[in-house]
Amino acid sequence: MSTPEPQRVLIIVSSGPSTPARCAAPFYTATLLACMDAKVTLFLSGEGTRLAFQDIADNLYAAEDGEPISHFIQQAKEAGARLLMCRAPGVAIDESRLIEEIDEIASGGELARMILEYDRVLTL
Secondary structure, eight states: OOOOOOOEEEEEEOOOTTSGGGSSHHHHHHHHHHHTTOEEEEEEOGGGGGGGBHHHHHHOBSSTTSOBHHHHHHHHHHHTOEEEEEOOTTOOOOGGGBOTTOOEEEOHHHHHHHHHHSSEEEEO
């Protein structure tokens, strides 16, 4: 009897510093799904790309007296999630300011391809 393929889940992270209360949820959800053997990819898009910057991830909190967003990002990575960041056309990125958890800087075309290919797509 063959083992079924794990489900592939894409989580599009569009929340950022303007909505800090929403920023932990995508990473928390990714951690839970990865622990349940799903293959999880988080894709930072729009304002969510700002979470890829070390100074923002370390100093943004979803809840008063809670952990910084960087904590939730690290948990998701430790559970096995991949983390991609959208590269806006014509916008230079200082990669030295990015968190080490970023696996790849990808294009909007890559995001479109993943939306069509993954089993589940969530926007959080």
